[in-house]
Amino acid sequence: MKTPTAAPAGAPGVPGPGPGGPASGSRRSAGVVARGLVALTKPRIIELLLVTTVPAMLLAQRGVPSVRLVLVTLVGGTLAAGSANTINCYLDRDIDAVMKRTARRPLVVGGHGTIRPGEALAWGIALGAGATALLGLTANWLAASLADAAILFYVFVYTLLLKRRSPANIVIGGAAGCFPVLVGWAAVKGTIAVPAIVLFAVIFLWTPPHFWALAMKFRNDYAAAGVPMLPVVAPAAEVTRKIVWYSYAMVAATLALAPYAGWIYGAGALGLGGWFLAEAHRLHALVARAGADPGARPVPMRLFHLSITYLTLLFVAVAVTALLPWGRW
Structure with missing residues (x-):
C-alpha cells in the first residue's frame, strides 16, 4: 500500500526550520532556551527507560549496588537517551511540523520554535559525549559502549533507515529502548x-x-x-x-x-x-x-x-x- 508523501518543510502551508532556524530574528531568554533544550530530550520517555535500569542493576547485584554507581548509571543513561531523542528531533523536524501530536516541539516553527537546528544538533552530540565520558570513567567502558550503541542504533537504524521506509520501523528500531537494562547490568557486573x-x-x-x-x-x-x-x-x-x-x-x-x-x-x-x-x-x-x-x-x-x-x-x-x-x- 502506498503511503502519502509528506510535503517538505518550508513548502507553502508547511512550517519549516529555514536557514536561520525557528527562532531567527527573535530574542530568547536563557530560561526559554534551557526549557526548549530539555524538551528536546523527551523527559517522559527517559523516565520510562530509567524505570528499567535500576531493577536490572538490583538483579545483577542481588542486592543494592553502591549509591554512587546507581547515580552515575542513571545520569549517564539520562544523557545518552537525551542525546538520541534530541538528534531524533533534529532529523525529524520536517515531519514533526506536519503531525499535530508533535507540532509544538521546540524545533518546529509555529510551535514553540525556541531552538535552532544547529543548536539542537550540538546539544545532542554534547549529551552523547557526556554520557560516554561519565559512564566510561566512573562505571566501566562496556556500559559506556552499550549506551553509545543505543544512541547510534536509534539515530541511524530507526530514525534514518527505517522510520520513513518500513512498517517494521518500530519492531526493529525499538531495540534502542532495550539497551538501558544492558547498561545497568554491565555497570554492575562488567559483563552481559x-x-x-x-x-x-x-x-x-x-x-x-x-x-x-x-x-x-x-x-x-x-x-x-x-x-x-x-x-x-x-x-x-x-x-x-x-x-x-x-x-x-x-x-x-x-x-x-x-x-x-x-x-x-x-x-x-x-x-x-x-x-x-x-x-x-x-x-x-x-x-x-x-x-x-x-x-x-x-x-x-x-x-x-x-x-x-x-x-x-x-x-x-x-x-x-x-x-x-x-x-x-
Missing part, C-alpha cells in the same frame, strides 16, 4: 549475562504493542507525514492481531526470567501478563466488532496507557524480588 538478555527481549517484545496502540490513535498524523507505521499501511484488525501475537511472546519472555529471578517474581509476571493479554484481546475484539458495527469505537489508548503501567509494575517486581532474602527457587 543471560538474565540481562532476557530483560532486553521483554522490552523488545513489549515495544510494538505499546507503540502500535499509540500509532492507531494518531494514524492520520503518521499518514499525513508519510511515515509508514503499521496502522497506516495495514487494516486495524491486522494491527491488533499482531499486537496479540507480540503480547504472548512478551509474556513468555517475562516467564523465562523466573528461573533466575525467583518464584515471587514469576507469580507477579504471570498475573501481570494475564492482565496485559486480556486487554490486548479486548482491543482486538473491539476492532473486529467495529468492522461489522460502525458504531463500535476501539480505544487503543487504553492499551497504550496500560502498557506503561504494566512495564513499570513488572520491573518493580524484578527490583523487589532481587532485594528479598527469600522467594528464590
